[in-house]
Amino acid sequence: xxxxxxxxxxPAKLDADAAHRLKASLLERQGQSLSIDASDVQQMGTxxxxxxxxxKKSWRSEGHDLVMKNPSPAFRDSVxxxxxxxxxx
Numbered sequence: 001x002x003x004x005x006x007x008x009x010x011p012a013k014l015d016a017d018a019a020h021r022l023k024a025s026l027l028e029r030q031g032q033s034l035s036i037d038a039s040d041v042q043q044m045g046t047x048x049x050x051x052x053x054x055x056k057k058s059w060r061s062e063g064h065d066l067v068m069k070n071p072s073p074a075f076r077d078s079v080x081x082x083x084x085x086x087x088x089x
C-alpha cells in the first residue's frame with residue numbers, strides 16, 4: 001500500500017516562539033510522508049531550522065518522505081545563510 005502524504009503550510013514568521021508550535025504540528029503528522037509548503041515564510045530563525053532538520057532526519061529514518069514545496073525567497077535565503085541547503089532544498 002502506498003504511503004499517505006500529509007501536508008503542512010508554514011506560517012510567515014518562524015521565530016523562536018513558533019518553534020514549539022512547529023514541532024507539535026510535525027509530530028501530529030509523523031508516520032506518513034509529508035509535504036511542507038514554505039511559500040508564505042518571510043522570516044525563519046535557527047530554532048525552527050533545527051526543528052525542520054530534525055524532522056527531515058526522523059522522517060528519513062522511518063522510511064517516509066519529507067519534502068519542501070514552494071520555498072519563498074526568504075525561506076531559501078535563511079536556509080542558505082544557515083548552511084542547510086543540501087538538507088532542506
